[in-house]
Amino acid sequence: xxxxxxxxxxxxxxxxxxxxxxxxxxxxxxxxxxxxxxxxxxxxxxxxxxxxxxxxxxxxxxxxxxxxxxxxxxxxxxxxxxxxxxxxxxxxxxxxxxxxxxxxxxxxxxxxxxxxxxxxxxxxxxxxxxxxxxxxxxxxxxxxxxxxxxxxxxxxxxxxxxxxxxxxxxxxxxxxxxxxxxxxxxxxxxxxxxxxxxxxxxxxxxxxxxxxxxxxxxxxxxxxxxxxxxxxxxxxxxxxxxxxxxxxxxxxxxxxxxxxxxxxxxxxxxxxxxxxxxxxxxxxxxxxxxxxxxxxxxxxxxxxxxxxxxxxxxxxxxxxxxxxxxxxxxxxxxxxxxxxxxxxxxxxxxxxxxxxxxxxxxxxxxxxxxxx
Numbered sequence: 166x167x168x169x170x171x172x173x174x175x176x177x178x179x180x181x182x183x184x185x186x187x188x189x190x191x192x193x194x195x196x197x198x199x200x201x202x203x204x205x206x207x208x209x210x211x212x213x214x215x216x217x218x219x220x221x222x223x224x225x226x227x228x229x230x231x232x233x234x235x236x237x238x239x240x241x242x243x244x245x246x247x248x249x250x251x252x253x254x255x256x257x258x259x260x261x262x263x264x265x266x267x268x269x270x271x272x273x274x275x276x277x278x279x280x281x282x283x284x285x286x287x288x289x290x291x292x293x294x295x296x297x298x299x300x301x302x303x304x305x306x307x308x309x310x311x312x313x314x315x316x317x318x319x320x321x322x323x324x325x326x327x328x329x330x331x332x333x334x335x336x337x338x339x340x341x342x343x344x345x346x347x348x349x350x351x352x353x354x355x356x357x358x359x360x361x362x363x364x365x366x367x368x369x370x371x372x373x374x375x376x377x378x379x380x381x382x383x384x385x386x387x388x389x390x391x392x393x394x395x396x397x398x399x400x401x402x403x404x405x406x407x408x409x410x411x412x413x414x415x416x417x418x419x420x421x422x423x424x425x426x427x428x429x430x431x432x433x434x435x436x437x438x439x440x441x442x443x444x445x446x447x448x449x450x451x452x453x454x455x456x457x458x459x460x461x462x463x464x465x466x467x468x469x470x471x472x473x474x475x476x477x478x479x480x481x482x483x484x485x486x487x488x489x490x491x492x493x494x495x496x497x498x499x500x501x502x503x504x505x506x507x508x509x510x511x512x513x514x515x516x517x518x519x520x521x522x523x524x525x526x527x528x529x530x531x532x533x534x535x536x537x
Contacts, residue, residue: 176517177359181214181505182348189428193348194218202435207317207343207498208232211289214348214505215282228286229316235290236311236320238262239269243298243308251303255296255493256380260373262295263288267369274367278508284368285504292500293317296493297324318343321497325486334446335484338439342477345432346495348502354378354385358503362510363517375503376496385492390419391478392488395455404458412466420475421463429470436476443483452479 168174183192191198193210194217201210208229212220220228242265249258267273270287272280298308301324309328312320318340322331349355358375362368379385398407411418437457444450456479460471481491 176351176356176519177510179350179506179509180217181509182350182502184350187428189431191349191431198345198431199435202341202344202432205344207340207347207501210344210347211501214501215285215508231283231286232290232317233313233315233320235287236294236313238266238291238294238298242266242269242295246295246299247302249299249302253303254380255299255489256376256385256496258299259292259295259493259496260376260380262299263292263369263376264373266291267367270369273369276365276511278512281368281504281508281511285500285508288368288372289500289504290317293321293497294324296490296497297321300325300487300490301327316340317497322484325490334443338443338480338484341435341439342480342494343498345435345473346477346498348499348505352384353381354499355503355506359506359510360517362507363514365511365514368504368507371507372500372503375499379492379496379499385495387419387472387474388478388481388495389488389491391475392482392491394419395452395479395482398455401451401454401458404455405462408459408462408466418459418463418467418469420478421467421469421471430472432473433471433476436473436480437471440476440479440483443480447483449483452482 181194183190185192193201194213196213196219201213205213209220209225211232212225212228216224242262245265246258246262249261266288270284272284275281275284294311301308306327309324312323315323316336319331319336322335322339323329351359354375357378358371361371361374382390394407398404408418437460440453440456441450444453456476460475463469463471478491481494482488486494
């Protein structure tokens with residue numbers, strides 16, 4: 166029997182990530198996401214996903230140095246971006262720029278784990294630069310050279326602001342958000358990356374396939390739709406009438422429900438707290454207050470739990486991130502998980518080639534065109 170969307174179909178064995186939808190648990194290589202979100206850093210999680218264990222201090226320093234020193238992108242790529250239409254979608258730009266980056270990597274076609282690790286380091290370091298540069302370029306601003314003495318989260322916020330140093334709370338908030346989004350088993354974009362890698366294409370092509378898949382609003386764009394809704398509602402007093410109207414029109418409230426989780430999304434709990442803390446720190450809690458009220462109503466009326474996208478919307482908004490960069494930031498984080506799965510696919514590869522249940526006509530006879 167065919168299951169639409171391959172729901173609950175096991176399509177691969179993996180030691181990278183486990184999503185327990187019944188218990189509401191997310192595990193990276195044996196470590197609970199709650200433990201990692203409280204204690205780890207994004208760089209440490211990158212190492213964990215790629216190597217299957219937490220790094221020693223020396224191993225983490227080596228990886229961090231690689232991520233710091235590979236942030237610059239070729240000048241030809243920057244020049245090309247400067248000629249893109251200024252209304253190009255950020256995900257279009259990211260998809261195209263990553264494809265272009267492969268032509269400037271002399272290891273792009275090299276096989277083996279070590280070359281692919283080096284390429285994964287370069288991609289993980291350069292994708293944030295592409296995203297930040299595009300926001301500067303499309304707004305007519307000068308690009309800012311990336312820093313090489315800080316974390317990935319710190320450097321991204323620094324470049325995105327045009328060279329302004331971010332505060333520690335903003336850096337840690339983004340770092341935790343990246344940890345929470347780093348991997349999620351065989352989601353659509355990760356599966357696309359593994360399907361591409363299974364053909365033994367290069368890692369850049371696999372990541373382009375993942376980016377193109379993440380671009381779809383049913384996968385990566387939900388938090389952008391959430392912030393649009395919050396901006397449209399505008400105030401706590403408008404939440405109830407706005408939702409009443411949405412329910413009456415049978416409109417979907419984005420950021421709720423999940424294909425796998427049958428209970429609370431563990432990532433949402435951390436983002437909910439971050440949203441509240443950021444609001445208090447800014448002296449403006451209305452975005453959290455509105456979100457909490459919406460969550461209460463949707464849970465009571467529809468029986469749906471908030472997922473990772475719901476509270477990430479208000480977190481990113483309070484960090485000053487443009488709304489159409491929410492999905493590219495998802496890609497910045499998920500690059501670590503994509504790479505982990507691509508590396509795993511290469512290591513134990515078989516071409517992914519499922520079958521389809523044919524539902525068309527049979528035994529038709531050809532009729533000459535002048536008799537049709």
